[in-house]
Amino acid sequence: MPMSDDFKKRLSPLLPDIVNTFGTPFHIYDEAGIKNTCDTLNTAFKAIPGFKEYFAVKALPNPTVMALVREKGFGFDCSSVPELVLARQVGARAEEIMFTSNNTSEGQFRAAMDQGGAILNLDDISLISKLPQTPDLICFRYNPGPSRTGNAIIGNPVEAKYGVSSGQIRGAYEQALKLGVKRFGIHTMLASNELNYAYMVETADMLLETVEKLHADLGIQFEFINIGGGLGIPYTPEAKAFDLGAMARGITRSFEKFKNRNGWVPRLYMESGRYITGPHGVLVTTVINHKNIYRDYVGVDASMSALMRPGMYDAYHHIHIHGKESGPINGKVDVVGALCENNDKFAVQRDLPRTERGDILVIHDTGAHGHAMGFNYNGQLRPKELLLRKDSSVDLIRRAETAADYFATLDFEPKSMKP
Template sequence: MPISHSFYNRLSRILPRVVEHYGTPFHIYDEIGIRETGQLLIEHFSAIPGFREYFAVKALPNPEILRIMKSMGFGFDCSSIAELILSRNTGSTGEELMFTSNNTRREEFLFACKDGGSILNLDDITLISKLTEIPELICFRYNPGSRRTGNSIIGNPEEAKYGVHHDQIVEAYQTMINLGSKRFGLHTMLASNERNYVYMVETAIMLLELAESISRELSIRFEFINIGGGFGIPYKPGDAPLDMIRMASEISQAFTRFKEKNGYMPKLYIESGRYMTGPHGALVVTAINEKNTYRKYIGVDACMSALMRPALYGAHHEITVFGKEKIEKSMIADVVGSLCENNDKFAIQRPLPEIHTGDLLIIHDTGAHGHAMGFNYNGKLRPKELLLRQDGDVELIRREETIADHFTTLEFEKDILTL
């Protein structure tokens, strides 16, 4: 689905000046759109006291974006030391941070507990032995196995590497109680880019029922239920959007029923990344080459180092040719980068208006898992990131990588182990 009309209108008015000043390629993000989405989440879940969004840092790990999230009162979902550092640099600490990792090293737990700590969300019962200290508040990521199905991105739960086995979840909490933990949360994440709101409601109900069962068996209360992220966005024209209003309403009703039955209501946490920023970003590139062989290829000045999703997942991203929005799509072409891989394609056999060298192409919905998933294979460098501020100014929030950056790790003191 194309980026919002309001974002496109704001961007199109200034795009020639932005390109003249910064050049291409670049990702550009829309602060107004991000804030509007965040405010809608707050409003939709207002019936659950203590509701909080923990922005999934992996989606768009840029300090300026994180500062926007912080200003809305959101916390951060982190899965690495680097993401913890980025989040702490916003001034966030303690229970404003959720550290969810898998196959985690002891050093990572040590770092997660430093500088005010974070909520530890353990992915497996065996990780308890790696804890460097016993936290007062502990959470476990639950994997229901065959009790639920997943989706094509994460896969079915029983095939996924994430989470504590159903038969071990009570033991996990009992172990932490014995070690001294006194406060508890429960987490899961079973799908990615899920646009069926019923699936997310069922996930919330599943966790509430599990929390009730564990509470009854161990005589504990859960402070929060975290249903994870995975809220989807419509990338393709005609894709139905996630019905957030109905989803929030039905989840809120489930929490109310839990309170009526159990005498208390846990807080609701979510970990939206894509939903928060995905539709509010675009990758702007320039057409630099046209090749006509067995197919027509339009070469652009970016490649998989800027946007990996089409090659990795076969993901669809809408493409608009700037200034030709109303021109008939009379051409069928692959839009490609210059990487030495044949899957380095932003679009395959896509109907587009006639494109000429120098035309600007806007690749939609790159505000999540776009720049963040970039890489340096083939010596390709990642592009700059820009932010379209609320006041209409455009700010550079990450410079493009340079050749010097690429070779930095080759600068080191000689170190030879003689055997």
């Protein structure tokens, strides 16, 4: 179900005061829900020694939230230099960080290997030559191609830009061995927002089979497999929650069988983002206009710049109107922002109760890839972020952007070139 009942029960009585104090629009995250999900994930895989979750910073790059997950023993999966900076600002170092980038420059690799380094997860065999120095530990992102299917968000593995192909994977590790690399891992990421737990078990099995073969061929004893993220959340009311317990039991059995066959076993790493924070965030916005032409439109003070997923992926995000959760359905409406794009819609032909100007709309499941995917087209400014603490206090954890922020890059020293 979208937005947990516990989050809703604790947020609802506070919401009018939060709106009066901070103003809309804003994303607000649930500390209790995030911590509980972290605990659930750690408990599910406790039978696999050395299990570690590397929180995908791209999902919610806010240092206050990152500090919460680090308290639970999580590392960080980073894909850019600013994400590395954020991870290090909350205290992560060395192998607490996995740098999984693609189309990577030498400068980015230098940044990743600075300040104690990080686990380098190379997306292509050609990147070996771009490394400024030989790391002690190296990992390759594996793309199995036509032997597996992906999904709509990441795409068919054959068409996806990510990873080392099945025909290249052995050669990649051979090259690393020749460079003098001593320690190894392997990674893959084939699907996003996947609700079928069996798919994730199959992904672990695929990597275990791959490392078993590479061990036989090259003598490499892999330290870990990283099955990526991709654990889904039920955005629609009728969708079933991801069965984490079944996934954990299946992968644990696979690890036990591997150890029985080989006498050794790698650690299990994951890099979930959406599963950790997605259901524990909502976008709160106020109704400011109504328009009735060929359709009925409810205009709010947030725009697609605060939540891109509906416009980019045609994604469903559940919506409720504060104080009218059990009210009669008035009819179908489009819930829209002010952007000069027709896909600036949070809901299309959605059955909702009648709204009045000033009503508070709560858009569910924005705790991942919500604020993080924000943008400034049309001069739109990204909203603030808040954190609902376990004691029901509310903290501002990122201020809203201002016009000064938008114009800051126009303040520069003149520079030109003449032929």
